[in-house]
Amino acid sequence: MMNKYKKILSGLVMGLIGSTTIVSAEEIALDGSTTVGPIAKAFAEYYMAKSPDVNVTVSESGSGNGAKSLMNGVCDIASMSRFMKSSEFKAAAEKGIMPVAHAVAMDGLPVLVHPSNPVSDLTVEQVRKIYMGEINNWSQVGGPDREIVVVSRDTNSGTYETFYGLIMTHEVDGKKVKEKIMNGAEYVGSNGAVRQRVQNTLSAIGYAGLGFVDRSVKALNINGVYPDRGTVASGKYPIARPLYFFTDGYPKLGSHVYSFVTIHLTEEGQEIVEDIGFVPVTQY
């Protein structure tokens, strides 16, 4: 019984989706990461101004939901702040969707502390140990005798996944080990909230997107490299990630989706990316 209803319902839904795509072919739907959101929205504005007959809608429901939307055919482009997981690839392939990644920009994850904190240099190893709880006082890394308040993004975010993959995962004797962030770490729901916590807390440490660094917080050198556009683009800064658009297969050449996912390669596209605080993938 249940299955029969499900089939009828999914048939109806599919029919609806099918009919809408036929009726309005000039519609591009994006869904996914809140980090990539500003890029997607700026691109959408730019593209709609250039070709007024196209309507671009941007939803921000998180990287995981973006991948799900692409699989279910409810969006044309999934914006993601992390690469697709193997489980997502598998689920997509089973539904006949072949995700193709387009890296549209680079984003660094600066490690932030309070401006009054004398510490200005940490290694990846030290950051990992701080987040594991093995280092719990600033005096252990050359700072004042103050207990460290560890602030992390929530486990729901692409930012967390990137940090977890680049900092908390390391090789021990040739084996990949994923360390756990300590129990006492505070989790906050947005990049802005991370900055808010760090600028108000003398002994806090946190991480957020490159666009969120300003005078109210201090970004640390990691392995001696300061996070800025140059070091992120060149790959010298160790906590950097590409941001992606995913499409189902490579879009048909000349189609609107194709033009949309190649905006970042144009000069205007690179300027847009830079304007909103990210790093273009191409150097010009």
Next chain:
Amino acid sequence: MLKTKSIHSPGNIILSSKENFVRRLSGFLGRGFLFLVTSTAAVAILFIIYFIAKDAIPFFQIRENAFAEFFTNSHWYPSAEPVQFGVLAIIIGSALVALGAIVVAVPLGVAASVYLSDVLPFSIRQFVKPVIEILAAIPSVAYGFFALVVFAPLLQKQGGTLLSVVWWILAIPLSFLAVMVLSDLLTSKMSSEKRRKTGRAVLVVILSGCVFWALYSVGGALNNLNITTGTNALNVSIILGIMALPTVVSVSEDALQAVGRDFRQGSYALGATRAETVIKVVLPAASSGILAAVLLGVMRALGETMVVWMASGNAAQIPVPWYNFLEPIRTLPATIAGDMGEADHVLGSARYHVLFAMGLVLLLFSLFCNLVSEWVVSRQMKKLRGGA
């Protein structure tokens, strides 16, 4: 309706069987419709319980030892490898925050409701009560914003000073009262009037010296307290306590009003003062109503999501020692809200079902509280009716 004319026409008082049938049918339909409308709420509750339980139970089936892990482990790593779903710390966090909220809301709320119902003149009460109830109309995200942006930095910078000021404000009048009452009681057995007076004076001086020293040392300790992080259990407890205040005040004031004039006048007639009347007559008579108010307040605090998600720090840990309110904690509603987005993209995973299991725990506890408060209220009704 069709037959109105015939009904009202004189000489036609006895209904024909057809008219009788139509009237009974329309009456039945009307009652049935109202019954359906009323039962919607009850049906909604049943549906909510059913669907949450339906998605919660698989968690205990697809993981080995899930039950023991859920309730006895305090490691919450929903996205690590291997995953761990220990919810103990989160349950304790929820309980801790609810406890803190009670400690803030109950003395304030009950005192305020006594003041409203038995001390304030009627005209002023009409004005003050709605103002307190406005607290309930402020959206919780506004409270959360205040807690995160204003209160947390304040706790970090001047937390110790703030706490010691609060301590002085609360402790001075209370200890003054205690010293007075205590010295009165201790000297009441003395025989001669003169000796009693001097004895009381001596006792007051000695006791206030001791009490002041105790207050001073505690206040000093609080003043030197360094709060490392402002987003902690204390912050959330205070904010949730304020949020629960209107519920507590309003419900317990209603309970105090329900006690009735005859109780109070009877007490006055026996020569009791207003304080004696309130403490020995009105409060005991209204006690079950006040308990119901407290339980409602607890449920408000327990289910609150936004404030907790913004200002509790969301650290899944049991504070050391457990009553350390200055540590960040994590609660059930905040975890459900925070983890839902990433969890549902792989439908059927343990990470998805564990959130429903947490929801079920929360729901069952709320239902339990609700039942207890219903029971308590009905008992009070009976008692009052019996007493009157």
